[in-house]
Structure formats: structure tokens, C-alpha cells
Amino acid sequence: MSSTTRNALLKLALPLIKDHGFTRSALSLAVMYSPSGKHTAPLNDTAVDALFGEGDEARRTLMNAWLDDARVSLRKSYSQDSDTATTARNPSLGNVLKTRLSKNEGVLEHLPEAFALLATPPTLSSLIFPLTLDPRPAISHSMSVAAEACKLSCDTSVGATWYTRRATIGAIYTAAELHQLYSPTTAHDFLDRLLEESQTLGMAVDETFIYAKYIVDAWKGIITSRGITP
Amino acid sequence: MSSRSGPQPSAAYLDPSKARDPSTTQTPEDLTEAQRGELHRALRVDQAGEVAANYIYKGQLAVFQTDPKYGPLIQEMWDQEKKHLIVMNKMQLQHHVRPTILWEVAQVAGYGLGFVTALMGKEAAMACTEAVETVIGEHYQDQLKALEDFPDHPSLPLLREVIKEFRDDELEHLDTAVDHNSQRAPAHALLSTVIGGGCKIAIELCKRF
Secondary structure (H helix, E strand, O other): OOHHHHHHHHHHHHHHHHHHOOOHHHHHHHHHHOOOOOOOOOOOHHHHHHHHOOOHHHHHHHHHHHHHHHHHHHHHHOOOOOOOOOOOOOOOHHHHHHHHHHHOHHHHHHHHHHHHHHHOOHHHOOOOOOOOOOOHHHHHHHHHHHHHHHHHOOOOOOOHHHHHHHHHHHHHHHHHHHHHHHOHHHHHHHHHHHHHHHHHHHHHHHHHHHHHHHHHHHHHHHHHHOOOOO | OOOOOOOOOOHHHHOHHHOOOHHHHOOOOOOOHHHHHHHHHHHHHHHHHHHHHHHHHHHHHHHHOOOOOHHHHHHHHHHHHHHHHHHHHHHHHHOOOOOOOOHHHHHHHHHHHHHHHHHHOHHHHHHHHHHHHHHHHHHHHHHHHHHHHOOOOOHHHHHHHHHHHHHHHHHHHHHHHHHOOHHHOOOHHHHHHHHHHHHHHHHHHHHHO
């Protein structure tokens, strides 16, 4: 089967996650919801292995497809051309991150296991290295959300600030998302508090740099007045 | 300094009335992965180059600020680079390009190069400008060729015109440097080779990082 078929089945599997979780069952049952109506039986294990990967790899494929779909959905929420856009055209960063957190609400109970699955590297799932975790998928997820949030909130950072801003937003979102898994009703307030604290911290760092610049300029003045530079 | 008449293409990025124009706010969505990579690398290097150029002139002016001839000359070239950087920053945001992670290195290296060559003398400072502007001018020309086959989108003709404008500005700086005795600098050939080689290495690094 082509990648088009694989992508179509992944799309059909996404609404099934709410009831079935990020499981091979969801992938297997997806074909029964095909618009053609030709398939009346789920895919067998061999077909799921061939299309989406063997064992837990298929579940990771479904999880990554869901994360991609959430990102696209977030973008559509603020698209100027979208008929479904109901939110402000120039949203604040807080609003964008809250919208992204709301995409988790339908599958919240399944997310802890799904994130744990992503953190387990497939090649080391044997008994030899049972305790090794791979942080890269988690970092990739938080950076992807941060990048999308910066784009939608029209962030104007350049230079090194571009990186520090995204790293900060990624860390804030990760903390808020983890909070949401255990206390969904207070997640938005927690996010607001983190954003407020990071703003205060940012101002403190900026003031430190301004003070350091005064010191450097003072030394430049001393050096110039001593005639060291022409 | 510029002998070209009429509004410059880069004015579109500095004109508040064009703040919502698709040519200055949108980026093409239908590029192939290779084309998108090419566009992003080009803008990342261009932006880094303008950062470095700004700091080179800043370093040179730190030495020549009281010189009645070279002070105003370097200030004028620096003012043009400041405008280039403002436009490059807007283009980076427009096309969602990752800036180089070597941003701070470009600042320090640029300032150091400008300051040291200025301490070597006026001709050496001009030789530095000549070498850097030669590499940048060639680089912009290569980018124009690479952007020729991109699909239609309102932002791309403006991008090409802005690159042409900046290429011409840099070549004017090169001519200015030559007119102000850059080629009389001590060890001119060695200085030009080392600085030119350093610029080419910096371009390759900024493409990747």
C-alpha cells in the first residue's frame, strides 16, 4: 500500500484514540471507517506491522500523527482563511498555548502512557537496557509547539533571543502540559503564572545586561581617556 | 553615496503603509523541501553577513571616529548596513527562518576584525572592507541565480529586488574602499586572502548552524 493509504488510515484512526487510546487496535479499526465502506473487518496484525511498524513502533507512529494533527489544528485555529477560526487574529502567546493545551483534552487519560512510549527508544526496549530513556521526542515536541506558538503570536525575536525565547516557551509549555495530565482544571492558571514569572525573570535578566553595558562603557571611556586607543 | 535614483525595493519593508502587503508579510507555502532549505539558508547567511558587516564598521569607527576624512566615510557605510540589517531581520521573520546560532560570534568576530584592521592603518581598514564586500557581493550574485527557478509568489520578486539592491550597495562600498587606497595596504594580497577566506568559512558555517 502507498504512503497515501497509510496517511489516510492514520487520519481515520485519530478520532478513535479517545475510546481506544494510542493502540494498535485504533490503527486496526481505522480501515472500517473508510469513506468507501468496502472494509467490514479490521486490519490484521501483519497489515498493521507492514503499514505502521512492528510492535510499539505502530503506536509511536499513531502518537506522532496525533501530535502533527494537533499542530495543524492549532495553526488552523488562527488562520485568516479558515472558516473554523474562532479565535483572535493576532493572539497572545498565552492564548495560543492554552488553545494547544485544549487539543489534549479529548485524549488526556491516554497521554501519560503515550508520552512514556515516545520516551522509550525502540532499539533499546529489550531487557538489556530497561531503564534507558530517550529525551529527544519530548524535546522535539516542546520545541515544535514553541515554534508554532511564536509564529502564531507574531514573535519578533532575532539573534540569540530567538533561541532563548523558544527554549523558555518550550519549557513553560512542557511544565503546563505535565500539570494538565494530573490537574486538568488548573492547567490554564498554572500556564498564566509561569508566563508571568518568565516575564519578570526576563526583565531582571535585561536589567542585568543594561547594568553590565554601563560598566563596559565606563571602562571604554577610561581606556580612551588614557590614550590607549587613537 | 548611492547614485541610484527612485525608491529602493527595500523601502517596502520600511514603509508602514506596506505593513500588510503580501509581498512583505507572506512566505511561499508550496516550495519543495529543497527550495525551502535553500531559501532559509540564503536568508540566514545574509542576515549573519549584515550583522558582521555592522560590527566591522562599528569596530573601525571606534578607531577612526575623530578622523575628518575616514570617520564620516565609515559612518556613512555603516548607516547603510544598519538599514540592510533592519530589512534582513524583517525578512527573517516574514519567512520564518531560524537565525544563525553564531549570531554573537558574528558580532564579536566582526568587531574584532574591524578594530584590528583599523589599528593597522587606514589602508588596511579599507582593504578589509574591500575583501569583505567582494565576498558578499559574489555571494548575493550566487543567491540571485539560485532563486531564479522558484515558483511564483508575491514575496519572491521583492526578495530578488532587495538582494540586487543590497548587492549593488556592497559593490559600491567595495569601490569606495578601492578609491580610498585599499590596495596600498601593507601585505594587501595576504590580508585580502585571509579575510576573504574567513568570510567564505563563515558563510558555510552560517548555512548549517
